[in-house]
Amino acid sequence: MTRSELIRQVADSVTEIDVLRSSVSRGTSERIQLDELRDDLDTRVNRLSVRNFEENSGRFLEFSEAISDINADLQVTIDDVNNRVTTINNLKRLVGAVDQLIGIGRLIV
C-alpha cells in the first residue's frame, strides 16, 4: 500500500464519520466525541500529505496494515446505530495508528 492509498482510506473513513455525524444531534456527548475525532483525523490526513515515507520499509508496512485492519473494523460498525460506542473506540484506535505512521515520516514542508 502507498502513502496516497492510505490517505484515501483514512479520508474514506472521515467522509463516513460526516454522514454519521449528520444523524446525531449537536451538543450530545456522542456528537461532541465524533466532532473531535473527525477533526483529529482531518488534521492527520494533512500531516500525512506533507510527509515522505519509505514505503517498502517494515515499519511502514506494519503501520499501514494496522490502519487497514482498523478501517475494516470501522466499516462493520459505522452504520449500526446500536454500536456507536464500538465505532467511537475504533475511531480512537485509528487516530492512534495514524499517529504511529506519521511518527516514521519525513516532513516535506
Add this chain to the structure above:
Amino acid sequence: MKPAWRRGIVVAGLGLSVLLAGACGAAYRRPITRFNDASAVVIATSRVYFSELNRVERDALIEKLSAEQKAIDLTMLRKAQPFSEKQIQERLDALDALAQYGDLLAKLESSDAPTQIHTEFKGLADALKSLEKTVSGDESNAKFKAAVGPVASLIATIASIGIRAKIDQQLKTAIVDGDKHVQALLAVMEDDLSDAFQNRRLALSQLRLFATDAYNDERQKGKSANPEVLTRLASRIKTVEDQWENFQSTSPIPSLRAMGKAHKALVAYAVGPKNPTTFAAVLTDVEAFLNEARRIGEAVQALRAL
C-alpha cells in the same frame, strides 16, 4: 462489432491518412496534435487543484469556525494552509514543464524550419534548467528535482541536434527518450494531485454536514422555526449534494494515467513501422486520452460553476 466491409473502409482510410501524412513528412500529425490537445486540458485541470490547495483548506476552516460560531483570526487561517507559496509554485512550474514538452512535440511535428526550432528549444531548455535549480534548492522536494531535471536535459539534447537532424528523427528521439521522464513526472503529479483531491473531498464532506446541521438546528426550533429559512437551508443542502455528486468524477488521476498510456503508445509508434495498423493503434490510445481529458475538464468546469 462492425461488419468486415466497414472495418475495411476504416483501415483503408487510415492507410490513406498514413500515406498522405508520410508524403507531407508529418506521419505523427494527428496523434501528436490530439495528444497535445488532451495534455493541455489535463494540465489546466491539474493546475486548478494545485492553485487551490491552500484556499480549500482555508475555506474549510472558515466554514467550520463560522458554523461553530467561534472566533476567526488570521494566524489560524495561515496555519490552516499546508503548502508554502514556493511549493505550490514549484508544482505549477512542473506542470508547465509537461506542457512545454507537449508543445515541443507539436512544434517538431509542424515545423519546416529547424533553425527556428533550435532557438525556441534552447529557450525552453534554459527555462527548465532554471526550474531544476529552483527545485533543487529545497532538499524536501527531491522527488520534483528527480522528475523535472531529466526533462530539462532531454530538451537541451534535442535542441542541440535541432539544426542537423531531420525532423522525424528529432520527433522519434523526443518521444522515445522522453518517455521515462514523462512517466516519472506523471507519477509525481499523481501522488500530489491524489492528496489534493482528498483534501478537497474532506472539505466538501464537511460542508455537507454544515448544510444539514443548519437545517436541523432551524427545524428543532419547532413552532418558532422560520419556514422561509427552512426552505433556503433545504435548497443549500441540495446545492452541496449536487457538488458532492459532481465532485466524485473530478479526480484528475484517471486522466494522468490515460496520458501515460497515450505516451507509451506514441513511443511504440515512433519505434515501430508506420502503417495503418500501428497508426490505428496509437490513435486509439490517444483518442481515449483525449476523451478522458475532456470528461475531467467538463466535470471540473461544472463543479466550479455550481
